[in-house]
Amino acid sequence: MTRTIEALAASTDLKPARRRVHRAWLVAAVTFVTIIGAAAFRSVPGLLIDPLHEEYGWSHGTIGAAVSVNLALYGLTAPFAAALMDRFGIRRVVAVALTVIAAGSGLTVFMTSAWQLLLCWGLLVGAGSGAMALAFAATVTDRWFTERRGLVSGILTAASASGQLIFLPLLSWLVTRYDWRPAALTVALAALVVVPFVWLLLRDHPADVGLKPYGAREFVPKPAPVTGAARRAVSVLLSAARTGPFWLLAGTFAICGASTNGLVQTHFVPAAHDHGMPVTAAASLLAVIGVFDVAGTIASGWFTDRFDSRRLLAVYYALRGLSLLFLPMLLAPSVHLPMVFFIVFYGLDWVATVPPTLALCREQYGDDSAIVFGWVLAAHQVGxxxxxxxxxxxxxxxxxxDMVWYASGALCAAAALMALVIRRRPEAGARATGGG
Known part of the structure; x- marks a missing residue:
């Protein structure tokens, strides 16, 4: 009898403990929600071009200049933000950035001159959002994951792009039904609501909670804070700029930004309105792009873990350029089936380029990949x-x-060729670029 009890006890001890969900997935979830909240304001530019033009008489070029400042700062701030996260921690930098975004968006309701649009919408919101750019997603992915990096980067990228689009139906309804000011205030509130979640749930490093990164075999101690954030960001740029892959990645990503954020997100709604389509209908089409972007970007992350990132980029850019060449023929007063097909097709390819681009940065530049990707993202936003x-x-x-659609299609064809020219590092040829 005693031996039987001992045997039962031994068999009980051998049963594996119930597996708990790794904390890295909670951090990724908080990052996902944070990026969506911060990206909400990026729904606004395309919706406000016509209302601001009608209310203040500002030209499309003047309003486009404010959008340009915003987009440029969004990219140029990113590499410095990645370095600041190494110095002060992810949580502090993100909380401050969200507050700046809310302030910039909220103050636009009081503006009366074009320079105030440049200050609030261009400077404040642009700089704040730069700290919430994809370099933030890259930093979280690199610190918390050694496996499934391609998948996680795809999910977080989808949050960035979709957050810019899923708010469009609500914001376009507010602009049409009331005014552009309630839409701006809604965006400010969305950014502020996320701040408590960041402060309470986000952690800078797995070592802060005594864990290994997801998929790691050994415990990784938290690195000491890195001083001289600006100096490090610039030194990493100077080092990377001496290599050919950096310029090819920056060039292709500049074309990516030109054909998405700069063109479709900013000008699709007014372009469709020029053909008689209601603003709410055009905004809803952009929101559908955001829905399919989630599937496309996550699938791209899965592909990046398994296939050559250079070839993936070439396919993505070629298909995007082809779709843009057909768009001028599809714009009409009402939504029709070919336009719906374009929206679905374009949505799947919206930011599918990010996971393979991030994987190539990681492959080429190792520990500095987040900052290098920040500079590549800066090129994206300059474009x-x-x-x-x-x-x-x-x-x-x-x-x-029409001329802009055709030019962007041609640029995408050039980006497809540039992606194929990027040389892989010899040690990366035998492994998936998105792995640990």
């Missing part, structure tokens, strides 16, 4: 800023956006 401004100027000069 977006140029098209946001030039698109408005083209509309003022030609009375149509």
């Amino acid at each position: 977006a800023a140029l098209i946001a401004f030039l698109g408005g100027v083209a509309r003022d000069v030609f009375g149509t956006y």
Whole structure:
């Protein structure tokens, strides 16, 4: 009898403990919600071009200039924000950035001059959002995960892009039913609501809660704070700029920004309105892009863990350019089936380029990959800023956006070729680029 009891006890001890969900997934979930809240304001530019033009008489070029400042700062702030996170921690930097975004968006309701639009919408919101850019997602992914990095980066990228679009139906309804000011205040509130979640749930490093990164075999101690954030960001840029892959990645990502944030997100609604489509209908189409972007970007992250990132980029850019060449023929007063097909197709490819681009940065630049990706993202936003401004100027000069659609399609074809030229590091050839 005693031996039987001992045997039962031994068998009980051998049963594996119930597996708990790793804390990294909670951090990723909080990051997802945070990026969505911060990205809400990015729904506003395309909706406010016509209302601001009608209320203040500002030209499309003037309003496009404010959008350009916003987009450029969004990118140029990102690498410094990644370095600041190494110095002060993710939680502090993100909480401050969200507060700045809310302040900039809220203050726009009091503006009366174009320079105030540049200050609030361009400077404050642009700088604040730069700290919430994809470099934030890259930092979280690199610190908390050694496995499933491609998948996680795809999910967080989807949050950034979809957060810019899923608010469009609500905001367009507010603009149409009331005024543009309630829409701006709604965006400010969305950013503020996320701050408590960041402060209470987000942690800077797995070591803060005594855990290993997800998928790691050994415990990784928390690194000491890195001083000289600005100096480090610049030194990493100077080092990366001496390599060919950096310029190819920056060039392709600049075209990515030009063909998404700068063009479609900023000018699709006014372009569709030029053809007689109601603002709410055009905004709803952009929101559908955000829905399908989630599926496309997560799938891209899964592909990045398994396939050559360079070839993935070439396919993504080629398909995007092809779709943009057909868009001028699809714009009409009402929504029809070919337009719906374009929206679904374009949505799947909206920011599918991010996971393979991030994987290539990680492959090429190792521990500095988050900061390098921040600079590559800066190129993305510079491209977006140029098209946001030039698109408005083209509309003022030609009375149509057709020329801009065709030019962007050609640029995407060039980006597809550039992606194939990137050389892989020899040690990366035998492993998936998105792995640990």
